[in-house]
Amino acid sequence: MTDSDDPRTKIIEAARSRFKHYGYTKTTMAELAEDCEMSPGNIYRYFPGKxxxxxxxxxxxxxxxxxxxxxxxxxxxxxxxxxxxxxxxxxxxxxxxxxxxxxxxxxxxxxxxxxxxxxxxxxxxxxxxxxxxxxxxxxxxxxxxxxxxxxxxxxxxxxxxxxxxxxxxxxxxxxxxxxxxxxxxxxxxxxxxxxxxxxxxxxxxxxxxxxxx
The missing domain is CATH 1.10.357.10 (Tetracycline Repressor, domain 2)
Known part of the structure; x- marks a missing residue:
């Protein structure tokens, strides 16, 4: 598995991109899940919260x-x-x-x-x-x-x-x-x-x- 295939890395990269564009406060976990093509519940497996x-x-x-x-x-x-x-x-x-x-x-x-x-x-x-x-x-x-x-x-x-x-x-x-x-x-x-x-x-x-x- 490459770094880009690692779910944690994928979530972090997607979050960095969205935080940079929209800001931390205007980003939701649901939006991050959509960017990562994951369910919100799956993201919570890797990170307790935003x-x-x-x-x-x-x-x-x-x-x-x-x-x-x-x-x-x-x-x-x-x-x-x-x-x-x-x-x-x-x-x-x-x-x-x-x-x-x-x-x-x-x-x-x-x-x-x-x-x-x-x-x-x-x-x-x-x-x-x-x-x-x-x-x-x-x-x-x-x-x-x-x-x-x-x-x-x-x-x-x-x-x-x-x-x-x-x-x-x-x-x-x-x-x-x-x-x-x-x-x-x-x-x-x-x-x-x-x-x-x-x-x-x-x-x-x-x-x-x-x-x-």
Missing amino acids: LDIAEEICRNASIQNAAALSHILTRPGRSAAERLYDFLFQDLRETFHTLEQDPKIVEMAHIVATERPQFLNEGVKREREVLQRIIEFGNASGEFRVADPVFFAEIIQSATMKFMYPQLFTSLSLEQLERELKGVYTMISTALMAGIELADPGVQALESLSEEA
Whole structure:
């Protein structure tokens, strides 16, 4: 059986096409069943509901995006700072162009993230792991001096959140967003190279209590 013959794949592809054209909220399971030449009951054998199909579409897209960002780790002749730059701007541009080309898919992703916050956490974790590896690469080359790459990767995500989610773009153009991101990138890369300590506040609190005891 090829992927195109797999019922789950067939349902996902039909749903992606219909969601992209008509939108998630205006699509019914009965319409998806008709597109797949299945009965509605047969679709429910593979997915409990429409939201589960949408979540699977978004998860596949998230995995593909993380894989594309991972390629930055193997680009030859790039410093750690340049890899970080590539990561941040590639993610921004991909997100912005998706918003321009497929607004209904972005709307669907927002619904999934709201209804299934664990899905959003999975995607954030995938990208954070790539950031962590970039920082570790910089540490190994002597370019960065970061004591806790995992925590610093979280800080980078927090500092660049505006540029990763279309809902936060407001009415800014890509040029305006990139201008802002360059400023944020400069501050982040300076901190990475200077070895500025960013301790987890929770850890600091525990250490303070331990010292007082």
